[in-house]
Amino acid sequence: MPDQLLFAIEVTMNGLMAGVLYALVALGFVLIFKASGIFNYAQGVMALFAAMTLVGIQNGQVPFAHLINAVFGTEVHHFGWHVPAILAILLTACVMVLFAWIVERYVLKHLVGQPDIILFMATIGLAYFMEGFGDLMWGADIKKLDVGLPQGGSFWLEENTAWLGGEGFYGFFIDKLDMVATVVAAILVASLVAFSQYTKQGRAMRAVADDHQAALSVGVSLRFIWVLVWSLAGFVALVAGIMWGAKSGVQFSLSLIALKALPVLMLGGFTSIPGAIVGGLIIGVGEKLFEFLIGAPFLGGATENWFAYMLALLFLVFRPQGLFGEKIIERV
Amino acid sequence: MNDMSADSYVTEDGRTIGGVVMEMKNITLRFGGVVAIKDISFDIREGEIRAIIGPNGAGKSSMLNVISGFYKPQEGEVMYRGEKRPPMKPYQVAQQGIARTFQNIALFDGMSVLDNIMTGRLNSMNASLLSQAVWWGKAQKEEFENREKVEKVIDFLEIQAIRKTPVGRLPYGLKKRVELARALAAEPSLLLLDEPMAGMNVEEKEDMSRFILDVNDEFGTTIALIEHDMGVVMDLSDRVVVMDYGKKIGDGTPDEVRNNQDVIDAYLGVAHD
Numbered sequence: 001m002p003d004q005l006l007f008a009i010e011v012t013m014n015g016l017m018a019g020v021l022y023a024l025v026a027l028g029f030v031l032i033f034k035a036s037g038i039f040n041y042a043q044g045v046m047a048l049f050a051a052m053t054l055v056g057i058q059n060g061q062v063p064f065a066h067l068i069n070a071v072f073g074t075e076v077h078h079f080g081w082h083v084p085a086i087l088a089i090l091l092t093a094c095v096m097v098l099f100a101w102i103v104e105r106y107v108l109k110h111l112v113g114q115p116d117i118i119l120f121m122a123t124i125g126l127a128y129f130m131e132g133f134g135d136l137m138w139g140a141d142i143k144k145l146d147v148g149l150p151q152g153g154s155f156w157l158e159e160n161t162a163w164l165g166g167e168g169f170y171g172f173f174i175d176k177l178d179m180v181a182t183v184v185a186a187i188l189v190a191s192l193v194a195f196s197q198y199t200k201q202g203r204a205m206r207a208v209a210d211d212h213q214a215a216l217s218v219g220v221s222l223r224f225i226w227v228l229v230w231s232l233a234g235f236v237a238l239v240a241g242i243m244w245g246a247k248s249g250v251q252f253s254l255s256l257i258a259l260k261a262l263p264v265l266m267l268g269g270f271t272s273i274p275g276a277i278v279g280g281l282i283i284g285v286g287e288k289l290f291e292f293l294i295g296a297p298f299l300g301g302a303t304e305n306w307f308a309y310m311l312a313l314l315f316l317v318f319r320p321q322g323l324f325g326e327k328i329i330e331r332v
Numbered sequence: 333m334n335d336m337s338a339d340s341y342v343t344e345d346g347r348t349i350g351g352v353v354m355e356m357k358n359i360t361l362r363f364g365g366v367v368a369i370k371d372i373s374f375d376i377r378e379g380e381i382r383a384i385i386g387p388n389g390a391g392k393s394s395m396l397n398v399i400s401g402f403y404k405p406q407e408g409e410v411m412y413r414g415e416k417r418p419p420m421k422p423y424q425v426a427q428q429g430i431a432r433t434f435q436n437i438a439l440f441d442g443m444s445v446l447d448n449i450m451t452g453r454l455n456s457m458n459a460s461l462l463s464q465a466v467w468w469g470k471a472q473k474e475e476f477e478n479r480e481k482v483e484k485v486i487d488f489l490e491i492q493a494i495r496k497t498p499v500g501r502l503p504y505g506l507k508k509r510v511e512l513a514r515a516l517a518a519e520p521s522l523l524l525l526d527e528p529m530a531g532m533n534v535e536e537k538e539d540m541s542r543f544i545l546d547v548n549d550e551f552g553t554t555i556a557l558i559e560h561d562m563g564v565v566m567d568l569s570d571r572v573v574v575m576d577y578g579k580k581i582g583d584g585t586p587d588e589v590r591n592n593q594d595v596i597d598a599y600l601g602v603a604h605d
Contacts, residue, residue, distance in 0.1 A: 199464040200457040207440055207451050214438035217400070218514065219426030219455040 006165045010172045011292045012285055017178030019284020020185045021247075024240040025261040026268065026276040027189070028233040033270045034209040035229040036108075038119045042127035044258025046096075046234055049134045051241030051250045053095050055145050056138040058088040063137045085147040089238070096234030097227075104227045131255065140252075145245035150176040181243045188239055189277060192232070196273075201228060209271075263312035269322030278323060283308045340378075343570060350378030352414075353522060353554055354399065359408035361394055368394040369405065370578040376522065381548050382556045383565040386575035387598060392558040393435060395575070396526050399556070400432045401425035427455050431520035433511045435527045435558075441500035445510050448499050449485060452517030453478040485516045488550070489543060505536040509543070516547060523547070525557035529564055541568055562599065566590065574598070 025047065032040045040046075056063065060079040068076055083091070107126065111119055158171030196202035207215040208225040216222065244254055260283075268279025287307040295303030315322065340350045354376040361369040369391045376382045384392045397403040399410070401422040410417045412428065420428075431452070440448050456478060459471035486492055489509055494502060499510060508528060515523055528544065529537045541564060547553050559565045565572060566586040574582035574589055576598040582589045589595055 199461065200454060200459070201461065203447075203451060204454055206443065207454070210440035210442050211438050213434065214440060215451075216402070216422040217426055217432050217434070217438060218451045218518065219423045220451075221421070221423045 003165050003169050006169055006172075008289070008292065010174075011288045013172065013174055014178070015285035015288030016281055017174065017182055017284070018288065019281035020178070020182045021240070021243055021280075022257075022260050022264050022283055023277045023280025024181070024185055024188070024236065024243065025257050026264040026280055027192075027273065028236040028240065029258075029261055029265055030268075030270060030273055030276045031192075031229055031233045031236065035205055036119075036208075036226060037116060038108075038123060039116075039270075040233065041120065041123040041258075042130060043233065043237060043261070044255040045127040045130045045134075046099075046237035047241040047244065047257065048250070048252070048255040049099075049130050049241075050092055050096055050234065050238035051145055051245035051254060052134050052138045052143065054088055054092040054147070054238070054242065055143045055245070055250055057091050058083050058085065058147070061138060066139065067136060089147065089242070092238055093235055096238055097231045100227050100230030100234050103230055104223060108226055109223065127255075131252075143245075143250040145242065145250050147242060147246065149180050149242075149246050151246065152176060154179070177243070177246055184239060184243070185277075188236065189273065192273065205229060260308060263308040265322070266312040266315050267322055269324045272322070272324035275322055275324030283311065286311060347379060347549065347552075349380045349570065352376070353378045353412070354556075355411040356395075356399070357409040357411060359395070359398060359405045359410070361391075361398060361403055361405045367578050369398070371408075372573075372575070372578075372580045373408075374573045374580065374583055376554060376556050377571075378554055379548070379552050380554060380570040381544065381568055382554075383569035383572045384556065384558045384575060385560060385562060385565050385572055388560060389577075390575040391578040392560070392575055393526055394578075396432070396524050396556070396558055399425075400430060400524055426518070429518070429521040430524065431515035431518040431522075432524035433508070433515050433526055433528060435530060437504075437507050437511055439499045439507060439511055439514070442498065444496050444498055445491060445502070445513075446482070446486075446495045448510055449482050449513045449517045450478065452485075452514040453482060455518060481519070482517050485513050488546070489513045489516070505532055505539075508532070508536075508540065512540075512543065512547075516551075516553075519551075520553065523553050523555045525555065527558055527560070529559060529561065537564060544568060 025043065028043045028046070029040060032038055032043070055061075060081040060083060062068065062076045062079060065077050068074060103126065107122055108119075111122055152175065153173045154176050157174055160171070162169065162171035164171075194202075196206055204215070204220040205225055205228060207218065207220055208222060212222060215225075240257070241250075241254065244257055248254070264276060264279040264283050266279075267282055268275030268277070287304045290307050291301065291303050295301055295307075340348055342348050352375045355373075356375070357373050359369055359372050360367070372391075372395065384395055386392050394403060398405050401420045401424065404419055426432075440451065443451075457474055459469070459474050463469050463471040486495055489512065491506065491509055491513060494506060494510075499507065502510065512525070512528065515525075525544070529540050532540060544555060544557070545568065548555055557565075557569070566589075569586060571584060572582070572586055572589045573580060574592070574595045576594075581594040581598055582592040584592075
């Protein structure tokens with residue numbers, strides 16, 4: 001096989017893996033948007049907050065240490081223990097559920113029936129609040145997240161694929177973390193789909209997503225479903241936070257991955273779980289291949305920064321509901 | 333028949349009407365300065381078909397919304413099975429066994445007919461999430477039972493042919509029937525129908541009337557329905573409440589109501605003082 005083609009295949013595979021990570025973030029948006037029509041601007045910050053909390057719990061950090069020290073003149077930093085990764089992840093999941101409950105109880109409940117833009121503004125407020133609250137709770141320094149996921153290129157894959165090409169080809173380079181992320185994302189999506197299709201709570205969730213009034217009339221509590229949906233979105237944020245955090249450290253820029261999820265949503269449609277996955281993969285592969293084939297040779301590179309948004313713009317013009325979204329038909 | 337005795341009696345066509353299931357006591361409902369319902373009392377007895385009729389804007393739908401918990405009356409009490417009902421959310425009312433349909437049809441358009449009707453069984457599912465996740469034990473048993481009951485309702489309302497069709501694609505008349513099926517699937521002790529025949533042609537109206545009578549006859553379901561078309565109601569119901577401008581102007585058997593001067597005036601449009 002010509003080396004050029006092999007490189008293109010490698011780029012495509014890496015694009016797919018990157019796409020999975022985009023899809024993970026987009027998934028959180030879709031869950032909340034479907035069930036409540038709210039575009040949750042805070043989704044990215046939720047991923048950051050979840051990652052910070054996970055690191056904090058794992059390292060036995062004292063929450064609000066700076067605040068406590070400043071008020072009481074103490075010198076506390078760490079409890080001096082380390083929590084195993086699995087337990088820390090479970091505890092963080094509990095924190096995200098608690099967070100979902102608080103959001104419903106103190107924010108959403110008071111905004112029922114308000115126009116969408118008000119709810120959107122509320123989530124912007126929520127995003128800034130969480131960002132500050134997270135810093136206050138766990139400190140604003142860049143943290144290393146290590147839950148024992150394998151990292152670095154897979155030598156096995158490189159060695160066993162090197163024969164495909166000639167002298168200049170050393171085999172496919174794929175980060176092990178990306179592979180893990182792909183497997184985790186696949187499991188996560190499969191269980192989310194199974195949950196919404198086959199369980200009582202999942203059916204109730206779909207009912208609420210479809211029609212609030214009808215859902216009430218068959219005995220579904222909207223408030224319970226909203227807590228459930230925000231918990232699920234929090235859980236998805238946690239998974240995204242772990243993957244991105246392990247890749248590039250837990251820091252403020254983590255919350256900006258939410259911006260990458262926007263074009264994914266425009267491609268896949270705001271209301272479709274499979275759409276979020278396919279949209280993520282298309283963006284991931286698209287931006288890597290575009291950079292490889294056109295960007296680097298002809299445009300001076302760095303096209304990855306804007307390619308996704310250009311693609312989203314094209315979709316907005318020609319297919320505003322996305323690939324899988326519900327077609328919007330207004331009756332006149 | 334208008335007295336409040338709890339004794340049961342047998343109708344001419346052989347159905348047994350029991351004691352009072354639900355009683356509305358001096359209900360008043362206001363929206364800001366507008367009085368939608370003014371001091372209305374009436375009761376619904378076990379096993380009967382009770383109609384609430386009146387011209388447009390009389391407050392019929394508001395009354396149904398009070399019963400189903402969508403509106404909270406400012407004054408008055410709702411008595412259910414002899415006990416005063418505390419203020420409840422609509423989903424709590426549904427969990428008590430009161431199912432309803434809507435005037436403007438509230439179905440889950442994205443789901444199939446079967447899935448829509450299955451949502452009517454949500455309240456009867458108690459298996460734990462774990463049991464549902466591993467699809468074993470209670471969850472599996474429940475699912476089979478629920479499917480069986482839903483299939484029975486589908487057969488009963490003769491909608492086998494469309495069971496897999498997404499509801500959004502159905503014509504109006506069939507949507508109404510699916511909505512009735514979803515309410516029936518909950519095996520309600522009280523079924524509330526908001527204008528079940530609105531917007532239907534004559535044939536569809538006849539079908540719907542037959543289904544309502546059959547439901548009442550076959551399952552013994554107590555039914556309260558709203559309708560503004562007097563003709564249809566008189567043939568269906570055991571007792572009728574007539575509302576006009578938020579007030580109750582008549583209550584009794586169809587014959588009694590038909591001969592009530594206030595009712596005649598309301599329907600013929602005599603000027604109000």
